[in-house]
Amino acid sequence: MPDRFILFYKPYNVLSQFTEESGSPARTLKDYISIAEVYPVGRLDRDSEGLLLLTNNGRVQQRLSNPRFGHPRTYWVQVDRIPDAEALQTLRQGVVIQGYRTRPAQVKLLASEPALPPRDPPIRFRKNVPTAWLEMTLTEGKNRQVRRMTAAVGFPTLRLVRVAIGELGLAGLEPGQWRELTEAEVRLVKG
Known part of the structure; x- marks a missing residue:
C-alpha cells in the first residue's frame, strides 16, 4: 500500500x-x-x-x-484573563506539571483574537473577566500539556487550537x- x-x-x-x-x-x-x-x-x-x-x-x-526529535507544534490558546510578563516568561522557560518540568517553549501574547471559525458550543463568556490569546510552540506533547502549563501559571485555558505541525x-x-x-x-x- x-x-x-x-x-x-x-x-x-x-x-x-x-x-x-x-x-x-x-x-x-x-x-x-x-x-x-x-x-x-x-x-x-x-x-x-x-x-x-x-x-x-x-x-x-x-x-x-x-x-526526542523535537518537532514543533504550534497552538493558539485562549486563556482566562490577560497573562502578565512574568507568567509568559515562566511558560517560555518551562513549568513543573505533575512532577515534570516542561521543555522551554516559544510563547507570545497575540495582539488580537485570531481568525478562527466559531466553536460549537461556544466557550463560556464572563462579562467581567477578559480573555487573551497566546501562541505557544512546543517540541513535546505530554497529555494535556498546554492546559496544564497555562493553569500552572494562573491562566486556565478556555479554547485550544493546534494551528501547525512543523511547516x-x-x-x-x-x-x-x-x-x-x-x-x-x-x-x-x-x-
Whole structure:
C-alpha cells in the first residue's frame, strides 16, 4: 500500500481515534475520514481543536510523535484573563506539571483574537473577566500539556487550537475537512 498522509481539521468534541468509547457521545475520526489504515500522529484531546496529521507510514508516525526529535507544534490558546510578563516568561522557560518540568517553549501574547471559525458550543463568556490569546510552540506533547502549563501559571485555558505541525498548517481547511498532503509537504514530513 502506498504511503498516505492526511491533514485533518479536528473539530471540538471529536476523539482523535477511529473507535468509539462505550457510552461516549463524542464523534470519532471515522465520522469524517473513510480512508483505511491511517492513524493519527499524536493526539488532540476531545475538547481541543485543530490540525491532526494522519498516516499509514509507521516510521514517520514514530519520528514525528517521539519528543526526542523535537518537532514543533504550534497552538493558539485562549486563556482566562490577560497573562502578565512574568507568567509568559515562566511558560517560555518551562513549568513543573505533575512532577515534570516542561521543555522551554516559544510563547507570545497575540495582539488580537485570531481568525478562527466559531466553536460549537461556544466557550463560556464572563462579562467581567477578559480573555487573551497566546501562541505557544512546543517540541513535546505530554497529555494535556498546554492546559496544564497555562493553569500552572494562573491562566486556565478556555479554547485550544493546534494551528501547525512543523511547516504544515490549517490554511484552507474548515473544521471537519481533510486533504491529502502535496508532494512538497510529504517531503517535509519525511525529512
